[in-house]
Amino acid sequence: MFRFDPYSPAIDADPFPFYRTLRDEHPCFWSEEANMWVLSRYDDIVTALNDWETYSSAKGNLMDEMPNRAGNTLGTTDPPRHDRLRGIVQFAFTRKAVEGLVEPVRASANRALDAVQGEKTFDFVNDFSSKVTVDVLFGLFNLPRENERMVRDKAVLMVQSDPRTRQKGPEHLAAFQWMSDYAKSLVELRTREPGDDLITALIQAEVNGEKLAEREVQMTVTTLIMAGIESLSGFLTMFAYNLADHADARRRLAANPALIPDAVEESLRFNTSAQRFRRCLQKDVTLHGQTMRAGDFVCLAYGSGNRDERRFPDADRYDIDRKPKGHLGFGGGVHACLGTAFARLASRVAFEELLKRVPEFERVQEQLPWMPSTTFRSPTRLELAAAWA
Amino acid sequence: MAKITFIEHSGERLVVNIPVGWTVMQGAVQNGVEGIEAECGGSCACATCHCYVDEAFVDALPAPSETEEAMLECTAAERLPNSRLSCQLKVSEALDGLVLRLPEAQS
Numbered sequence: 001m002f003r004f005d006p007y008s009p010a011i012d013a014d015p016f017p018f019y020r021t022l023r024d025e026h027p028c029f030w031s032e033e034a035n036m037w038v039l040s041r042y043d044d045i046v047t048a049l050n051d052w053e054t055y056s057s058a059k060g061n062l063m064d065e066m067p068n069r070a071g072n073t074l075g076t077t078d079p080p081r082h083d084r085l086r087g088i089v090q091f092a093f094t095r096k097a098v099e100g101l102v103e104p105v106r107a108s109a110n111r112a113l114d115a116v117q118g119e120k121t122f123d124f125v126n127d128f129s130s131k132v133t134v135d136v137l138f139g140l141f142n143l144p145r146e147n148e149r150m151v152r153d154k155a156v157l158m159v160q161s162d163p164r165t166r167q168k169g170p171e172h173l174a175a176f177q178w179m180s181d182y183a184k185s186l187v188e189l190r191t192r193e194p195g196d197d198l199i200t201a202l203i204q205a206e207v208n209g210e211k212l213a214e215r216e217v218q219m220t221v222t223t224l225i226m227a228g229i230e231s232l233s234g235f236l237t238m239f240a241y242n243l244a245d246h247a248d249a250r251r252r253l254a255a256n257p258a259l260i261p262d263a264v265e266e267s268l269r270f271n272t273s274a275q276r277f278r279r280c281l282q283k284d285v286t287l288h289g290q291t292m293r294a295g296d297f298v299c300l301a302y303g304s305g306n307r308d309e310r311r312f313p314d315a316d317r318y319d320i321d322r323k324p325k326g327h328l329g330f331g332g333g334v335h336a337c338l339g340t341a342f343a344r345l346a347s348r349v350a351f352e353e354l355l356k357r358v359p360e361f362e363r364v365q366e367q368l369p370w371m372p373s374t375t376f377r378s379p380t381r382l383e384l385a386a387a388w389a
Numbered sequence: 390m391a392k393i394t395f396i397e398h399s400g401e402r403l404v405v406n407i408p409v410g411w412t413v414m415q416g417a418v419q420n421g422v423e424g425i426e427a428e429c430g431g432s433c434a435c436a437t438c439h440c441y442v443d444e445a446f447v448d449a450l451p452a453p454s455e456t457e458e459a460m461l462e463c464t465a466a467e468r469l470p471n472s473r474l475s476c477q478l479k480v481s482e483a484l485d486g487l488v489l490r491l492p493e494a495q496s
């Protein structure tokens with residue numbers, strides 16, 4: 001009998017054969033291990049994303065939710081409250097607002113490369129993607145430049161689950177608690193010393209003439225840090241992994257950096273780092289002969305919708321000329337990623353610098369250590385053998 | 390389904406069938422209409438899904454909400470009397486045949 005267990009290391013390592021079986025044979029599948037339904041076809045996922053009244057995020061959107069998040073953050077509220085919260089933070093994330101980050105990202109990428117200049121091999125995660133991500137996000141949020149390393153380690157830990165117990169272990173919950181306390185201290189700091197930054201804006205903002213509760217501000221800041229760090233450094237790593245394995249594509253980008261944005265979009269489609277999120281049904285829905293009940297959780301497998309041949313011909317091929325309109329790498333609907341403009345810009349600029357200085361690289365490890373996570377997918381180490389320009 | 394025509398600023402016309410209950414913006418994004426950016430995903434928080442509604446349909450649409458009114462003040466291209474945010478327009482059978490013109494810039 002077919003099973004789909006998002007806690008298993010096999011799914012961390014390679015979910016795509018499982019997704020194909022789901023799409024072709026079980027398009028509306030009850031996963032006992034996950035204790036929820038799984039939607040895997042592109043059209044079904046889009047239909048769900050466009051209908052938040054039926055597919056609610058208010059009970060949490062991570063496959064394994066963390067305490068106090070449901071109902072208190074952007075990703076875990078429904079309209080109209082969600083839209084008001086989003087209205088408050090959107091200003092900091094528009095394309096215009098993030099344009100000013102081009103040079104900081106460039107400088108940050110070069111600092112990271114300086115530190116490993118000339119090395120025959122380096123770990124892309126530790127030496128590049130996580131460093132650049134944390135550095136730039138600290139700038140974006142105007143955070144005090146202490147604890148950078150600690151913040152990054154906790155952000156990565158808090159999104160993981162224990163593969164044996166199939167739950168968040170004490171270390172993951174402790175990391176989440178650490179981040180909440182850290183966010184609390186940032187909120188206190190910006191209450192005492194307001195600045196021209198996002199956290200200050202959240203503190204001072206009013207929704208319906210009412211200030212946000214302290215816990216909402218704190219949880220929103222926690223989410224922004226987590227979403228920003230984990231998703232962006234995970235994605236940069238997946239992009240490097242794709243370019244290591246597809247030398248032709250990489251050489252074309254090195255020769256013509258104007259192609260980088262198209263390659264970013266194809267990577268977001270091909271194997272995005274944000275693989276699966278969940279919703280909670282507000283009414284019974286019958287789909288492909290199955291009846292899902294109000295109150296049931298439903299997993300939206302974005303990573304599978306992105307490989308659906310019904311939408312993307314020859315979907316298992318990595319093709320930087322594809323221009324995959326409507327891919328689900330950033331989700332969709334009202335909860336579509338807040339950080340898209342920033343993530344696109346940071347990915348483009350970071351890879352412009354990387355490919356200038358390291359036009360040739362390949363993967364050292366045969367088997368990669370995949371992060372144990374039901375929501376996200378990326379390796380925890382990616383050693384690259386580099387030929388420096 | 391309602392058949393909706395988007396006219397890009399370049400003059401290119403795209404005719405798209407959008408399911409009832411979706412927003413016009415959602416149908417545009419799904420079908421790769423270039424002139425709709427929709428940075429906020431339809432939360433009425435970015436004004437990058439701005440469109441000009443064909444005069445014949447202006448009165449057929451429900452009036453903008455207070456939030457849409459406020460966001461319409463933030464469009465990158467000029468706001469005209471027939472300006473709307475496409476993420477706030479719910480598709481119904483009554484919108485079959487709707488024609489929308491897209492502005493030169495969204496952001």
Ligand code: HEM
Binds near residue numbers: 229331
């Ligand atoms: C390439 C990097 C990134 C990827 C692949 C990504 C992916 C996603 C996805 C798939 C969702 C939808 C979640 C759902 O359906 O429930 C999402 C939501 C979100 N992302 Fe990202 N993300 C990235 C970068 C960022 C960055 C840099 C930030 C912030 C600094 C960010 C902040 C958020 C927030 C706040 C939400 C919730 C939005 C809402 O519910 O209104 N993301 N992201």
Ligand code: FES
Binds near residue numbers: 426427428432433
């Ligand atoms: S999509 Fe942002 S206001 Fe319409």
